Amino acid sequence: xxxxxxxxxxxxxxxxxxxxxxxxxxxxxxxxxxxxxxxxxxxxxxxxxxxxxxxxxxxxxxxxxxxxxxxxxxxxxxxxxxxxx
Numbered sequence: 001x002x003x004x005x006x007x008x009x010x011x012x013x014x015x016x017x018x019x020x021x022x023x024x025x026x027x028x029x030x031x032x033x034x035x036x037x038x039x040x041x042x043x044x045x046x047x048x049x050x051x052x053x054x055x056x057x058x059x060x061x062x063x064x065x066x067x068x069x070x071x072x073x074x075x076x077x078x079x080x081x082x083x084x085x
Contacts, residue, residue: 001026007052014074016045023048023064044070047078 001021005011012018019026026048030038046064053060058078066079 001029004049004053009052009054011053012047012056014047016047016072016074017042018047018049019064020049020052022050023062026064040065040068041070044068045072045075047075 001019003011004018004020007020026046030043043065044063047061048064049061051060058081061078063075063078063082066082070076
């Protein structure tokens, strides 16, 4: 698991946690290995790509916890796009 900035290529400046890697492994790590509990607010803003970003759009990205409500504009835009697609 890496941040998008560590993985090379494009990185997002959206005030979210932009991670690259396996979503199932990330959920397991957050649930079992976090030193302090990860809040719902923080989990609602985790955006995952399986491979490093090569463009500045949301194609190939998913929300790690799409069912958690948030007021974050970028996350809600992604949710709307997922529902429309």
